[in-house]
Amino acid sequence: MNDDKDKLERIEKVLKKSRKKSDRHLIAKAFALVTQLGLQTACCVVIGVFLGIFLDGLFGTMPVFIIIFSILGSAASIKIIFDISKDWKD
Numbered sequence: 599m600n601d602d603k604d605k606l607e608r609i610e611k612v613l614k615k616s617r618k619k620s621d622r623h624l625i626a627k628a629f630a631l632v633t634q635l636g637l638q639t640a641c642c643v644v645i646g647v648f649l650g651i652f653l654d655g656l657f658g659t660m661p662v663f664i665i666i667f668s669i670l671g672s673a674a675s676i677k678i679i680f681d682i683s684k685d686w687k688d
Contacts, residue, residue, distance in 0.1 A: 608636020631686060638682075639675040 652669035654660050 603634065631682070633680055635682060638678050642675035643668065643671040646674070 646667040650664035
């Protein structure tokens with residue numbers, strides 16, 4: 599009888615440790631997701647703006663390409679957010 603109690607206590611200890619590890623894993627995974635979303639959003643918009651500045655300088659049409667590629671960069675970042683959230687959901 600005492601042997602069974604010891605086994606149950608050991609099992610409970612192992613379960614508590616595994617719960618703590620899984621909580622840390624979920625926190626790390628959520629942090630990675632937030633970081634990925636932020637970086638990809640910023641990169642899309644920044645690349646769009648710099649491409650617009652470059653093309654405006656090349657063709658001499660100052661605000662046109664900056665506006666167009668800023669909007670395209672924002673749209674690309676929104677699409678990436680939806681794709682990542684869909685992958686996260688699965």
